[in-house]
Amino acid sequence: MRRALLAAALAACCFPAFAAPAAAPAAETRSAAASALHRLFDAEWERGLRESPENAAYQGDHRYDDRWTDMSLAAVARREAADRQALAELRRIDRAALSPADQLNYDTFAWLQERAVARQRFREYLQPVGHQGGVQTADGIAELLPFATAADYRNWIARLQALPRLLEQTTALMRAGIEAGSLPPKVLMQRVPAQIRGQLVADPAASPFYKPFLKMPEAIPAAEQEALRAQARAAIAGQVVPAYREFGRFFEQDYLPKTRDSIAATDLPDGSAFYDFLAGWYTTTDLDAERIHRIGLEEVARIRAEMEKVRAEVGFQGDLHAFFRHLRTDPKFFHRTPAELLEAYQALSKRIDPELVKIARTLPRLPYGVRPIPDNIAADTTTAYYQPGAVDGSRPGYYYVNLYRPEVRPKWEMLALSLHEAVPGHHFQFARGAELPDLPMFRRTAYFVAYGEGWGLYAERLGYDMGLYEDPYDRVGQLAYDMWRAVRLVVDTGMHAKGWSRQQAIDYFMDNSPKTEQDVVNEIDRYIAWPGQALAYKIGQLKISELRGEAARELGPAFDLRDYNDAVLETGSVPLETLETHIRAWIAERKRGPGKG
Structure with missing residues (x-):
């Protein structure tokens, strides 16, 4: 999860919804419309850094390290007015006069800005x-x-x-x-x-x-x-x-x-519209809460059946609930000390790295490290998160792992977690995006949750393609993590749109997952605090997996997983509809073959 981003420090601040360019074509080669577009991108990127010193530091720009974001009501109003003005300026640019690449830049910026303006009605800064x-x-x-x-x-x-x-x-x-x-x-x-x-x-x-x-x-x-x-x-x-x-x-x-x-977002002023907005924002789709809930129920049933197969494979005598209790409580599944747990995470990362060539042709240049989550937030935060490196390469990415109470951090979850948060998950995605030289900065640093977390969840399954899931208990971990994201679809919509209680959500999670109660409670509280965000993971994974299947069917023997994964990452972070359009064009180009384009 891109818990990113030092949520503990950054959650206090209001960030602009976008950013902007670098490494674009020389101004003299652009049309007037393209020049105006990139001037807008440049100005908005600079405004975003200036108005949010914390975000500037996150991007590796330290010009504003002596100050905090101005959180006064007057400053909030100025930022909102500037967002509206930026959208108005964008709409004055003739999209038809742009190249296909700049039309994509225009559309992506418009998607972000339109929603930044639309969400102003919900006044989220009041919390x-x-x-x-x-x-x-x-x-x-x-x-x-x-x-x-x-x-x-x-x-x-x-x-x-x-x-x-x-x-x-x-x-x-x-x-x-x-x-x-x-x-x-x-x-x-x-x-x-x-x-x-x-x-x-x-x-x-x-x-x-x-x-x-x-x-x-x-x-x-x-x-x-x-x-x-x-x-x-x-x-x-x-x-x-x-x-x-x-x-x-x-x-x-x-x-x-x-x-x-109460816990439901729908209990806030304008709450039903707020939750509908958030579901669309995070999933980048028009799926409503009822449809998302049904998808979740279907995925939970599918994954339970897979878990039953692994339970039988390891010869466990007892039903699935008893198997879950075994996985949560047997001391053999846990490290004894925080130091042992950190060392195991570091060793696991070294085990994954050599296998990456099996699933991608292009590996990011930026390195990453493994760090403990700071002690002052560890008890109240999730199992791990990834902090991207600076876009200029001056700071590596970091995979933050939770060492609080190692007796509730099972070994069987560590492989899937590392594949998701580090490589080939978020580190690949963020580092590759930052290393796309021809994109404006807002494209290189944008974060669409359905794309980003969808890729992270999809990356957990890439462990099979890398030959890493030899131990059946590691496969239990992969299924547990897939179930975790399926359960989210059910409990997030359940609590925020269907009247579920917090305890009802905890019980459903515990009934369908071997995750420990400590993790489950923290997760449920996260979904209460961050309505809709958790919906994006499974929705994004399903779309990326669906497109992989489509590419494999269409290309037959010519399909190469490394090329497909590179094609997914080469767009940078985009809405799922944009990714779908890109992959289908990539399939068509591959079917034409060399020299037939």
Whole structure:
């Protein structure tokens, strides 16, 4: 999952819905319409970086590392007006005068901008804090920063000094949310006070914000290092901790008691339209909740039948529910310590890497590493996530793994998880996208969840093509992960559109999956907090798998899986309809053969 992206730090900020270009044809070779289009792309990319310093750092641009996103209501209004203006400018450009490549760029930008404007009605900024991240975990942005020079540390100190203003702005948004009746579920917000208390340190050196000062580069003179440390300690003690203490009082006394007992997105103002919008946004389809629910039920039944086959293969005596309990509880399926678990993930990544040539011709140049999820968010977040590298190659990608309570992190899930989050899953997808030189930047960095997470889930099955699923328990893990995404279709629509309770969703998940209760509860709470997002995985995987089957039938002996996978990745992230059009054109071209185009 692209939990990306340092959700703990970035969830506090509002990002533009798009970005824009680089490495496009020289201006003199473009038509007037193409020049206008790329000027718009350039301007919007720069605006996105300027208005969201956190996103700029995520992209590897550190010009704004001394500040936070302006979260005032006035700034939100300015960003929304600028989005509307950008869409109006796009519509003034003559699409018919563009090349096919630029028509695709135009259409993709339009898809994003039209929906960015359409979602303004839902005022999502009125709920700026989530149980998996927000201003209470803003220290997480440090994971994206270089900390190589004294200037880098001075930028961080400036951010520390600016934190009280960010907390005040966040509080103002939450007060506006109370007035508007736009409030998150209480069952999720009950997790947040402990996260805020994690910032209330007596010793500034124990603050999560002080972590970059614990080990500083030798290139910075010792006296300057100590001066910077003293400034940081003063900012934490005098500004950061008092601001969080005040924020904590507001949260526990004023905000938490007013949060809602219900969990459904449809219980929010304009909630039914909001959930319909989110389902379409994340899946990039027009599927409604009822159809998605039925697809989920069909997939759950199919995968249960496959699980029964593996249960019989390993000779387990007992029904499927007993098999699930065995998988959740037998000590042989778990590592004993966080260190052992991290070492096993690192070894597994090394095992996968040599087999990648079996499923792709083009391998990304950007490397990736394996890191633990930060301790201050591990208890409340998912099993793993991937953080893409900087688009300019200055920062590698990272596969973040959850080491909290290793006794609930089964070995049998690790292979499928690594295939999804690292290679050939998200790392392939993001690194390949960033390395497509002829696309504008918004295409190289765009993230359509159905495409991205669909590819990640599809990548789990590529382990069969790579010869990795020799152990039947690893196959159990692959089926468990496929089931996980099928269950999502049922429980997400169940809770947000069909009146299901949180416990009903937990019970359905536990009845159909061997995932541990710790994971299941965190997952269900994630679906409550992030309506519709989880629908995209299985919908995207089904489309990519369907197109693979179509290509294999149409091309017969000429079908090569490596070429198909390269064709899927060569578009960058796009809506599923766009991917379908591209793959069918690729099939037609292959059928014509060399020299017949």
